[in-house]
Amino acid sequence: MSVYTKSFDKIRVRRDRQAELKSHAPRCQWDGCEEAGTHRAPVGRMREGEYFRFCFEHVREYNKAYNYFSGLTDNDIARFQKEALTGHRPTWTMGANGHTRVGPDFAQKRSGRAGYYARIHDPFGMFGDRGGEAPRERKAKPLEAKALETLGLDAKATGAEIKSRYKELVKRHHPDANGGDRGSEDRFRDVLQAYRVLKQAGLC
Structure with missing residues (x-):
């Protein structure tokens, strides 16, 4: 078969995907490395959504030493694991704890919910004390x-x-x-x- 036939011309040649990624990737953030930073690595706790860019070799090395709970006490880690069961959302026993004060703990600070409780609309006081805010008066129809x-x-x-x-x-x-x-x-x-x-x- 001739390489100049019409059938041969229709065959698409796939470009090297890895080479394309390397050409557009930023430089590896590992000190002294000149390779392309094709792989993301999480920055750490309290900075979710932020990443370092490393080459393949250095991202492996970074991940081996990475510890999300670095700097926390055993009690903080145990509390985090317990709250992870409910997605770090506040929960109450049915018919009880109606006036429990809800404060921003470790999980809430981590997930950005600390300001949520300052904005929550609770006209009937179902979630207890709202930081001393005076209850709204009911407007008569x-x-x-x-x-x-x-x-x-x-x-x-x-x-x-x-x-x-x-x-x-x-x-x-x-x-x-x-x-x-x-x-x-x-x-x-x-x-x-x-x-x-x-x-x-x-x-x-």
Whole structure:
């Protein structure tokens, strides 16, 4: 078969992949090495996502001596291994530890979660103390605000205050106590309706 046939011309010759990588790779970061840094090696703990670039021989040597837990005590290593079972996420026993203070420990610092707890939105206080931040006030909806106004209360009124005010107004405007006053009967109906709205909203 002639090397100049049409069939031979269609055969693709694969380029040397290794030579191509070496031509584009940075220089090996090992002191005194002039080879291409074709292999990545992790920098270390607390610097995840950062890598050294070494040649094949030096990356092998680096990996033999690499220790992710270098500088940590046995207790820190044991805690890290235990927290790794849950992906270094905080966990609680069902129905318990609702007010446990969550602080940034070793695993949280390592994974960048230290700032997460400062930004978490916890309007019902499910995750306990949020660093002394004052709880947000619940904003009353229009119907709730109107019902509170009917009872002569503001949006900061507690459930006990609402019940106490309701009982007071019912005694005052009840048909048996108003002497047949039609205006008092209308007021009595408004009070009943307002209390029903607030009770359905869970405010009392």
